[in-house]
Amino acid sequence: MQQEPGSGMREQALWMADRCLGRRIARLHRLVSRRFDAELRESGLTLPQFEVLSELALFDAPARPSEIAGWLGLERSTISRNLDVLTHRGYVRVAATSSTGRTTRVVVTEAGYHALAEAGPAWQRAQAWISGAVDADAVDALDRWLTALDLDQQRG
Amino acid sequence: MQQEPGSGMREQALWMADRCLGRRIARLHRLVSRRFDAELRESGLTLPQFEVLSELALFDAPARPSEIAGWLGLERSTISRNLDVLTHRGYVRVAATSSTGRTTRVVVTEAGYHALAEAGPAWQRAQAWISGAVDADAVDALDRWLTALDLDQQRG
DNA sequence: CCTCCTGTGGTGTATCTGCAACACTTGCGA
């Protein structure tokens, strides 16, 4: 610190780099995302599309696009485009529109449920690979993390 | 299952959607990534750039691009482009090239360490937000997950 | 009834990533 300003900087940089959570979570996401995409490719679904379809199926009622965006942590615009794709394929159906033609509520069609079911084996392979790598505690930790961050984000 | 083929499909789809790990990890990544990018923006670094710089700093020796790609779970091509950007900004320096001009080894420059240190406060805000959401066990679980998947991927 | 204002859906643009393909290098065995 006295004669070597670079030395202190370097120390701090290493400390940050070593414990950076963003780095680790991003790496986990890339590993998992690639695996899911590779497995799901044969079914024609990407992971984000699978996510949208899943959330919509879980909600089990006509949902507004902005709701879906909030659940998934995705941008509203991204949801809008993904819904376009899914609607075009017949997996999702517009349940209500405003007077100007904007879609206000969407639901999963029978074909959508069928696509999800058809992706089952591929999904299971990816899921088994990931869940088999660790114990159940890790999954619980992941869920706690998500709910905590969600609550925190809603407040601020 | 007898007269309602859609019923069984729907059940399976909900089961998958509910426990899908890809969905949850992707959501966590989006939340975390957005936060880091937002905080780091003022320092001019994106999360991936920060990751590359960090790994390189941790390695503390001239590293080959493909090594970095392996550590981060990123594509070689993505590393190549990010290194271009970082080199152009002076944060990274090419330490060795082949006869055809390909970069074979890179190191962090003094300016790179300086950039990392300068991003410290912003990084700490994002890091505190995320790590403050859960207990230390979750971080351990995350690390276990990464090492397990990494080992599994190296084998096959 | 009108105006403001918040929230929402959609579009344009820039950027980034991965995949596929290419050129080159490195190391091994004939």
Add this chain to the structure above:
DNA sequence: TCGCAAGTGTTGCAGATACACCACAGGAGG
């Protein structure tokens, strides 16, 4: 020494995402 195979850095291309922005809807208040 000469191929041949595996690995590496780079680039073209297609796809997806986020941010900024715009147009519209639904209330609150005058």
